[in-house]
Amino acid sequence: MKLRFEDNTLRLRLSAEEVAAFGESGHLVSHVPLAPGPEGTLTYALQRASDDSTAAAEALRVAYLPGHLTVLVPETIARNWVASEEISLSATLHVADAVELRILVEKDLGCRH
Template sequence: MKLRLEDNTLRLRLTDEEVQQFAQTGHLASAVPLAPGPDGRLTYALQVADDDSTAAEQTLRVAYTPGTLSVLVPASLAQSWLAPDQIGLSATMRLTDGNELRILVEKDLGCRH
């Protein structure tokens, strides 16, 4: 799974195999070591949200704690994205400081490495 951060955009791209794993488990994670020691790594994940019962949460969102970045996908949205004809998901999340974060999750089906 590729993570790309640029300006106010967070983008995840998944290979076909990673899409299949996400379909089976509802979770996919990768880690990047940024410094020595156990606290020196960034873990990023795509996961089905635990609760997508409210209309306000029927969109992609991000959960962040130091060292961990998770893109949360409501179950109904994840199910439709897993259909063969659906390539990407996108949303804009409003942040408390007035900024916005654009979130993109895409199938990288042409990637074969």
């Protein structure tokens, strides 16, 4: 799973294998060591959230704790996305006064002709 930040955009790109694994387990996680020790690792994840959770209030949400970033996708949306030809999910979150974060979760399936 690839993570990319650009300005106020957070983007996750999943290979076909990762899309299938997310469909089965509802969870993907990656770790990036940035410094020695456990506090020096950035962990990022994609998590399916049950439709009755607070994450269902919007199409996508972000949970953030220092060193841990999780993109939450409501269960119905996640299952429909995995099973469809739809390439991306997106949402714009208001994170502070006049500050928005755009979230993209995309299938990185390469060129298809």
